[in-house]
Amino acid sequence: MTMKIRKLYYMMALVLPIAFSSCEDYLDKAVDAEITEDDVFRKFVTFQGFAEDMYQCVVDIANRDIDGMNNWNWGDEFLPGIHTERMGVFDNNGDYWYGINGVNHSVFMGNSNLLTDFGGWNSHPQRGYWNYGWLGIRKANMCLDKLDQLVEPYMGAPLDEQKNLIQGQALFFRGYFHWEILRAWGGIPYIDYTVDAGSVMREPRLSYWEVAERINQDLEAAAPLLPVDWDDTQTGQITGGENTGRITRGAAWAIQGKNLLYAGSPLMNGVMTGNYDYNVDYCKRAAAAFAKIIDLADQGIYELVPMEERSNNFYKNDATQPWTKETIFTNSASQDNAWNTAGDLMANFGGWEHHLSPTQNYVEYYGDLNGLPITDPDAVYDEMHPFDNRDPRFYTDIIYDGMTIAFSEDAVNKGDNIAQFYLGGRHRGSGNSDSGYSWYKFRPIRRGMDDGFQKTFRVNCPKVRLADVYLMYAEAVNEAYGPNVAPADIPNSITAIEAVNRVRIRAGVKPLTDKYTSDKLTMRETIRTERAVELAFENHRWYDLRRWYVGHLSKYKEKYCLDFDKDHTYFTKRLYLTKVFEMKHYWMPFPTADVNLYPAFDQNPGW
Template structure:
């Protein structure tokens, strides 16, 4: 599996691609000398060269858990590490290896050099350049379909990179033109907007992109040159998905409260989000291009052996792959027992006991339902199927080799709990991206491919349910105006795929009771995918006491192998205030001009 960027480097003239990239290597392109070797006509005059320019935007998409040898990317209540997370202590200035701190270099295929802040702004500038060149009369010579493909990608990327910035730092000035490096940033155009205001501008770009982009590049004339290699290219589904997602975020309580003072979902924005998701789901039904992954191969969404690309039938947007051999040292190495020798032995991200409580029982009930059958003295028996796909508990076989690593020893004093450095600090390991089990070997690990999806179909179904639930006249039994699926049925589709029965009627009697099941379902279905931190914040639940305590499970192993003397132990209480709705903006940027203020509380 190779990244789109690398494929296009091979498929198009290297000289033309390099020429296109050089045009935005720095702002000096604005005043380059007349005798410069490369003319705009060469760089932007035909589809192949122009698409090479657009390809650099794909190279700005970060691979979330590979920004270092291992970098934390889960900032809510899901995981703990042997080293404290800065975010758990309320220090949102931290996590540089995910958010910021690198100069942009799009010719460097090292995933460890990619960051959100710098690369997003760079890509936004590139998208504006692309749109300007497409509008320049007489410059681009190609078909209308080719022009639509180029414009659609540029519009999508402008909206998408704004979404990536804004979901962490809040609203921003929405720059939709190429700026001169000498112009004064003193007009209304450069004032920071609220997230809701910015999201409406993103939505306009996503809507325009959806109207221009193909359903699949393989079925369009411009995609013929790369037939069979177009799976990751931005298409109509990407644009519709993020149209809905940006509107749903804008509708959410924290963001709506920031904009209007109302700590509740905005019904009209929820309705618009539901219609965007409904349009996508209807298109998926009609084309079959994206489908829910069958349960038997559910893990194909997240990982594959032998260098094969994961994503399955339902991943719509995946990270750009920069280094296939980084998986062993990052997604895998930072989450498996350090005794496996797959990383430097300094980091181990493991699930928290409090988060694991979100996984219900095989009968479909939450563990706190009095009829669930959950036994706190035997807490890992009878749990729902995703629990056993995601979580390693004491006694599970995790390696095919003999010795201490063959079976998980996570009891008090056990090999993986106290005798390795670092150990599991909670009594669990996660395996969504680290498929340790009876067949696991180091040689297999070397060729593992595991990537965190940005957008997949199950997320769309759950967001559709949430948006429909809070639309005018919404609720569990309601539907979007353009799609016949009820909100309740959308959630049940995800549950049924995981071999669970439909929600009981008592959980669908009101918007509020149904929403609590959406919250829990998103926690489980999207576990370890980076959604949780944004979800809790947009729902105004980041400081909710239910999500603050990060705990471990202490226990001994009984003679029959079952846990005894179980005790939940508080490891850290997350420090959260109102200011933690958004990350702080780096001080250097807040000093650029007076209308770019710091986020409240920072």
């Protein structure tokens, strides 16, 4: 494990989970170790080792295991690269089947063979929400089923505490893995028992809300069993200072809130009721869960790190694992970021034509330096100088024409250190930028692949960070109570406006004005714009556009580039492509082999 999780507990996890998840008789046939089920589950140290393999099932979208190269974003953020379309890791013009049936380059499906594919480019096991989600659910159920076998505490820590930690982690992961599948595919069976290897599966698909409620029950039960900080437990003190990345109470509340907010979002409410607006009850429940995390932030457990340290949420210049007090939950088993780094570099810096270019329409979400939209009459924005006087996050997220993009001696000698995104420029087209921009958020562009960057760089994309919580809280509160109401039924609550302003102020942007917070509908669009900017490229946008039930609208299907000349005498916004997004694309298709197993497991509409 990484993220400073000590390997003490992980000593058994690489072998035993595979044995248990395939067939318990496998243990009787092991050649290199005489290990029984009792040996594993009787002692906390080995039981926790088994439990920690659930962490390995969390999809790491920014890691080479997925070969995703930032292509998890299927919304309106990027123009696709040439190689991207060919590999099918983009949406392949609406044909989501490409990443479902038999193709392992998919953040959704992953590799089909979890037990034997451990070598080579095409056979490297790749975690997907579907394959590793169900694997993680099985491991969680095994932990819960075997909990009574735990009788030997570790190094004098209380047995009850250690049982609670195992149970809390298992309940969390069972809920979390179901949620990842639910939000992409819709209603599924909820598996809360260990399925026998020889049993015949006949569980029917539940409705979206039925699954969401089961997830909520597991997360609600997990939270009090988990510590706010593992270092504060007697068990955690055994590995004191090296527990970063373990599941906490805050992580349980965060996923609980996200699950409830999604359940209350227009798409999900529409599927259940026919009314494609927010469900107020679910929004209230989501706000209450998020408020508990905000309360922890007010106590100093979490914090929005200073703007100059915000990149530490994603990468660190010393190549260590990224983590800050803003991180609430993320994949904690990361590796050197070789494939991502090499693949997403522009061709001039060793890339492989995967390069994705931020769209002009997405860049327009970044306002001016005073926090006003660039369309506001009072904005300090000049169409003939579009890269000047912008929101500070524009300069941390986007590479624009004339920006210094590489500092290696070789790059300077070749003249590659300054971005040339104008038509005919060195970095425009042919595996470089097709839109007039490149993305900067997830790495310092200081070296190319050939001078060590590939081997020394690590990137992480948090599943939930505090800024996301503030914005989700604001969304839930705005829809249930209004923009300027601190809910009386939520202890120590703040208004939706205050929650958004905390994120803006950290970024160096002025607080919202009354013009953009005047009523619920106005505030709704303000929050959505703020999410686009603060959480750009972090695997939220495609899900947001779907749950808001706007993905089919032309505004979000049309992708624009910006054409301009070397001397910036003109700037022309040009439609580059219109992506395919039909009603069926609101849900991923189930693998054909799975829906053919039994009639109660039906395919999603349109697929």
